Amino acid sequence: MKKLVVTALSVVLSTGLLAGCGSGNEPAEATSAGEAKMKEIQISVRESTWGARKDNFIEAEKRLNEELKADNVHVKIDWWPGIGDDELILQAQAGKVADIFMNSSVDIGWELNAGIIRDVDWVKDSKVFKNVPDSYTNIMKYDGHYYGAIQDMDASPVFISRKALEGLSWTKEQIDGLRQRVDSGDFTFGDLEKLAEEAKQKNLVKMGFAVEDTRFEGWNYAFGNYNYNVDENKMVLTKKTKDVYEFWADAVKRGIINESIGDVDTDKAAPMFVKGEIFAEFARTEFYQMMREANGMQNDLEGFNTWFNKNIVWIPIPSAEKGGKPVSYSNPAMIYVGPTVDDEKMPYVQRLIEHVLDPDLQINHTLVSGKLPVTPEAQEDKRFKEMDFYKDHAYLLEFTKTRPAQPDYATYTKSYILGVDAILTKGQSAEQAYELFQKDAKQNVPSDHLIIEQ
Amino acid sequence: MDHTTVQPIYKKPFKKKMYPYFFIMPFAALVLVFFVLPAIATIAMSFTDLNASMKPKFVGLQNFTRVFSDYNLPAILWNTAIFSILSLSVSLLFALIISIATQYFLKGKITAVIYRVLWLIPSIIPAVVYVTFWKYIFDPTEGGLINRILLQLGVESDPVSWFSKAAMGIVILATVVSTISGGMILLSAAINSIPEDLYKAARVDGASEKSVIMKIILPTLKWPLMYITISELIGFVSSYFFIMLLTNGGPMRDTTTLSLYAYQQAFNLKYYGYGAAVSLIVVIISFILTLLFLRLFDFDQMIKPSRIED
Structure with missing residues (x-):
């Protein structure tokens, strides 16, 4: 009996160990009775389920497999949940970097130094990225090569309390024309400060400026x-x-x-702003969704838009100089490719990524995340055009700056x-x-x- | 002719000789893998310039030179000292008061049990939940509990930014409340072990409550007090988790302790080599403090067998 138990345990443990040691990433030849051998390509993808990121990869996999049917190839995604930078480094040390993973555009520099990404120079000739603005190309490039494919983008408007402006005796025409004045450089950052000060003095608001977490870039760029x-x-x-x-x-x-400006988290600032306690919130487009939640209008887009237009006006961050151009900043997500992806696998990885950026999938992501689509084709999507708030922000992307990848x-x-x-x-x-x-x-x-x- | 018979020497069978090692082995392996090897790796790392690139270069004592020329070091050492000493003193004092109150004055009463259980709650709540509670209490907006009370009472007209004004106080308070229970349990157990006859004899001799506490209870607590002092002090010197979650070392570096600084350098900024050097200094400080307290509590004297056993 004892021997039997020991033997059984040894078999189980050995099988487990052997299974654990296998990489599971090698292309396999899938067969089924009566069918020709189908080449199976497994692509490991590591990302959180935030927004529609995971759903988009799954949909992209389906679309790619439809195309690959003729070639008798089947792509299979091996999904890993998203993890932090430290785990990424440790995985790289263990030779277990995923084939595809996402991180901020700011991470290219250290990821490249750590050898956990490889170049994706196909981006240069890809139809998907052909029409993206130069500013995006600059984000994707580092040290003379493309190292990431931009996945989503945001802009950083200043949300201003319309009620407070009305309290300062601003007319509807003045309020609605504010954005144009910012765009032309007629309305400066100093003017915005004066308004906030006045609103605070007249007790129209409790706080002048609030900012998303400690993202102070906008104020740097304005100067x-x-x-x-x-x-x-x-x-x-x-x-x-x-x-x-x-x-x-x-x-x-x-x-x-x-003095508590850095301690007031954005999820706390959203209800305060909705209540009209803040004059101007410096945030990103995602704040629109946060206000929607704070209003309890997650399922009532029309109602929220009515509320939004009645209570809020948004502008790009005005320049500090008269006649200067407004500014906007973003922290876009990039899709990276791990160093273990060889030239044989890369075409499939490329096509999968390109499908993730299909216009309709980008808009699916926009709808749930509040992030903006990155390609002009996606911005032509009917659903995007119907969303005034996002659609009106598209022009900001032309001058939106990102954090350096240093x-x-x-x-x-x-x-x-x-x-x-x-x-x-x-x-x-x-x-x-x-x-x-x-x-x-x-x-x-x-x-x-x-x-x-x- | 020699008639003396040689007694055969008893030889323990090999299997029996190995028994203790079989028992020790799994735990020794765990200690080796999770404590000894990481400690060796940290020491090795501290002599390199290891960063996110994971291409370490030996830099000799450069990291240590950098630590001692870091302009933040005096302030960070001061923060570490203030945090550790105040946390230890307050936590020890409260643990002592609670255990004497519940194990001597209220001994056997249900209120004593309830009171002790209440103090245990903070230490069993997950740290992130616990910190969220303190963040809610000291929230700098009108939504914070204290600010709401002060505004309703008309004491303040604007919400107070507590984490800017009293960050170290909040950090110490949150740390102390969650650590009191550890000391309380040990001290309560020690007081419980005092024979009831001793109290009775003291009362017969007309001893006051103060004398009972000073002459009977406190001398009995020397061992547990030494243990709590050393273990909690090492814990406070090397702790960073609550501080990181509550203030992340801010405002400025007002609540940055040496171990938090090591963590930030290694894991936020990815300067692993430098972070390892700072953390080694934390270890050295803890080691020196341990030796100091062992001497202070006269450890050698305490472990000497009593005369009756001689």
């Missing part, structure tokens, strides 16, 4: 402070940052910004936010904040990745 040299792929320590800190210090003094960007930003914190919580001046930022960035960002402008 022309980009912090990045694309040609040298280095972060830039520029004195322009001081101008932005001056805005922060001034806005705190005038009561436009509260591997030390996070370190640099941490130093920058330290300066902001010093103003907010310690009452320090712009000069002091800039000194601190400089000291921290010089200490922590590797010197060969930093340009210090004199």
